[in-house]
Amino acid sequence: MASTQSAAAPVASPAIAPMIVMEAVEKWYGPYKALTDINLSVRQGEKIVLCGPSGSGKSTLIRCINHLEGYSKGRITVGGVNLTESAKTIDAVRRDVGMVFQQFNLFPHMTILQNCTLSPMRTLGQSKAKAEATARRLLERVKILDQADKYPAQLSGGQQQRVAIARALCMEPKVMLFDEPTSALDPEMVKEVLDTMIGLAEDGMTMIVVTHEMGFARQVADRVIFMAKGEIVEEGHPKDFFTAPKHERTRAFLGEILRH
Amino acid sequence: MSSQEILFLLSGLKWTLALSAVAFVTGAIFGLLVALARTSPNRIVAKAAEYYINVFQGTPLLMQLFVVYFGLPLLGLKLDAWIAVAIGFTLHASAYLGEIWRGAIQAVPRGQTEAASALALTYWPRIKDVVLPQALRISLPATVGFLVQLIKGTSLAALVGFTELSLAGKFIANQTFRPLVVYSVVGLLYFIICWPLSLYGARLERKFAAASR
Numbered sequence: 001m002a003s004t005q006s007a008a009a010p011v012a013s014p015a016i017a018p019m020i021v022m023e024a025v026e027k028w029y030g031p032y033k034a035l036t037d038i039n040l041s042v043r044q045g046e047k048i049v050l051c052g053p054s055g056s057g058k059s060t061l062i063r064c065i066n067h068l069e070g071y072s073k074g075r076i077t078v079g080g081v082n083l084t085e086s087a088k089t090i091d092a093v094r095r096d097v098g099m100v101f102q103q104f105n106l107f108p109h110m111t112i113l114q115n116c117t118l119s120p121m122r123t124l125g126q127s128k129a130k131a132e133a134t135a136r137r138l139l140e141r142v143k144i145l146d147q148a149d150k151y152p153a154q155l156s157g158g159q160q161q162r163v164a165i166a167r168a169l170c171m172e173p174k175v176m177l178f179d180e181p182t183s184a185l186d187p188e189m190v191k192e193v194l195d196t197m198i199g200l201a202e203d204g205m206t207m208i209v210v211t212h213e214m215g216f217a218r219q220v221a222d223r224v225i226f227m228a229k230g231e232i233v234e235e236g237h238p239k240d241f242f243t244a245p246k247h248e249r250t251r252a253f254l255g256e257i258l259r260h
Numbered sequence: 261m262s263s264q265e266i267l268f269l270l271s272g273l274k275w276t277l278a279l280s281a282v283a284f285v286t287g288a289i290f291g292l293l294v295a296l297a298r299t300s301p302n303r304i305v306a307k308a309a310e311y312y313i314n315v316f317q318g319t320p321l322l323m324q325l326f327v328v329y330f331g332l333p334l335l336g337l338k339l340d341a342w343i344a345v346a347i348g349f350t351l352h353a354s355a356y357l358g359e360i361w362r363g364a365i366q367a368v369p370r371g372q373t374e375a376a377s378a379l380a381l382t383y384w385p386r387i388k389d390v391v392l393p394q395a396l397r398i399s400l401p402a403t404v405g406f407l408v409q410l411i412k413g414t415s416l417a418a419l420v421g422f423t424e425l426s427l428a429g430k431f432i433a434n435q436t437f438r439p440l441v442v443y444s445v446v447g448l449l450y451f452i453i454c455w456p457l458s459l460y461g462a463r464l465e466r467k468f469a470a471a472s473r
């Protein structure tokens with residue numbers, strides 16, 4: 001399905017297997033079908049923006065990739081690991097996949113630095129010194145090193161979200177998932193978070209971003225994917241996607257959000 | 261009251277405090293296991309913990325003490341009164357603390373466990389480093405409140421012949437024929453222990469209410 005677009009995107013060596021492959025994925029919440037026949041292949045270094053109306057399954061889709069939600073049917077492979085229900089594959093995939101949430105979800109009882117060093121120490125077995133050195137380097141990169149010893153509640157929303165990005169990067173992930181990372185922010189803080197994400201994209205990170213920030217999509221995305229009712233309706237390079245959407249639902253959706 | 265009688269009351273107080281401390285500490289250890297079992301993703305484990313809590317919350321503490329004290333010897337297990345009441349109160353405290361902490365664990369926002377999972381933290385570090393520190397803070401007022409109930413509740417141990425503060429009071433009252441004075445002193449001793457704890461619990465509660473606003 002993606003093949004028609006990949007010609008427009010930077011060419012990846014065909015020898016390199018895709019970073020993420022979703023094949024005929026279905027997800028049911030009880031009797032409710034949240035995802036229908038999702039087929040998606042993401043190359044290493046590719047940046048994807050996922051958009052669509054509320055309830056269309058965007059969060060569900062990316063949460064299946066790191067198994068915060070189990071999927072019901074189909075097949076998901078991340079970094080060559082076939083994601084199943086087994087704890088071993090789930091752990092392996094989660095080590096390679098970082099995630100940033102709408103509500104930041106920093107650990108409130110830990111300092112910024114402790115937030116960043118917890119999993120590298122516990123999961124990767126890093127020494128405290130090594131984990132702290134990495135954390136400081138990444139906090140510096142998101143321009144927040146001077147707040148390292150504060151607690152999350154002492155920071156603004158934009159600062160907290162940048163910490164959340166740094167915390168995820170401390171695990172040295174191969175993929176970063178973002179679920180509406182700027183939706184909970186005051187407007188004046190959106191830019192600092194988007195700039196951080198743009199920097200990450202320029203460094204070659206593989207990213208899937210659920211967002212309605214269409215400026216970001218235009219600037220960064222290799223592909224924009226539009227979802228509705230649990231299905232991928234349309235995907236394309238942002239240039240084509242925004243100027244010549246093929247489906248009526250996409251046009252309606254774009255009309256809706258661009259008016260705001 | 262003679263100083264000897266006062267000393268006898270104080271030795272009763274000592275046993276009340278010892279029993280409370282043992283019941284609270286062992287109850288807390290088992291209560292933590294109960295709370296973790298109750299919130300476990302394993303359905304069978306969670307169900308077993310639920311039954312455990314229901315049984316010990318749904319029957320009078322006195323019956324539990326009787327079962328341990330009079331029932332176990334029938335099975336050939338002759339227990340010291342001290343051990344028997346310690347076991348009885350531990351069971352009781354673990355069920356109540358287990359339920360208090362279950363609620364606290366579930367009150368920690370879901371985003372916290374999700375963020376921990378997304379960082380590839382496995383069950384134990386997720387619980388130990390992320391969930392429990394937040395849950396214990398949430399549960400502190402209720403936990404202190406339960407401790408006060410537990411201290412007063414240890415007076416039930418008198419009914420199986422364990423000479424804690426209230427039974428010591430009864431002996432002295434019978435000896436001196438001055439129940440009003442003796443029981444007032446006994447009541448005062450309970451109050452001196454429990455009141456500061458109650459105040460502390462109320463203060464924690466106000467503090468957390470203010471913090472969550």
Ligand SMILES: Nc1ncnc2c1ncn2[C@@H]1O[C@H](COP(=O)(O)OP(=O)(O)OP(=O)(O)O)[C@@H](O)[C@H]1O
Pocket residue numbers: 029032034052053054055056057058059060061
């Ligand atoms: N845990 C759940 N149990 C039952 N239904 C759920 C659950 N999570 C999501 N759903 C349903 O699945 C559908 C897709 O939800 P999802 O959160 O993926 O949508 P979304 O595209 O991210 O929407 P939004 O823009 O509002 O975040 C919705 O109809 C939602 O009600």
Ligand SMILES: [Mg+2]
Pocket residue numbers: 058059060179
């Ligand atoms: Mg969502």
